[in-house]
Amino acid sequence: MRVSEVYLVRHATAEPASPLQNDAQRNLTAQGIAEALQCAECLQVLGVVIDSIRCSPLIRAQQTAELIAHQYALPVVVDQRLAPGFDYSVVQNFAATRSERAILLVAHQPDLQWIVWSATATQQELACASIVRLEPASPRWRLAFYADPPVQRMVVATPDDPWTQVTVSGKPLNG
Secondary structure (H helix, E strand, O other): OOOEEEEEEEOOOOOOOOOOOOOOHHHOOOOHHHHHHHHHHHHHHHOOEEEEEEOOOOOOHHHHHHHHHHHHHHOEOHHHOOOOOOOOOOHHHHHOOOOOOEEEEEOOOOHHHHHHHHOOOOOOOOOOOOOOEEEOEEEOOEEEEEEEEHOOEEEOOOOHHHHHHHEOOOOEEEE
């Protein structure tokens, strides 16, 4: 079985960049921790089944992935290929060679925005802790949905998509 669902998650809110700190070592803030937990809740409310979670080696991505992975009782694989500067070819490689059905990748902007554009020809900015679901289609991938858990907002690719009826914590996801 090849990958049929790719979930791209932008890391949650991290400490501000500082010339006194290595960028790779920036931790999530309290708000970021809450966002990552809400991201995990959103995925579960949507009924998303994840087979594998991979993340960038930067601490903020690892922490986001760990908080999501905890809800799924899955290990996190830190993958150097997801470091800032990664591109669509990495996603294509995962989709073509992995045996999992659904993978979740936690990484950074602007890489994720470029990957969505490269895969779907759809321009989609990703706020912190946002989720994008990509599905293989011909000739391009399909942007199935974009969810912005911190504000509980969801944009669905097609109006007849059954995901439009989903709620998080009893609150409608407004698109």
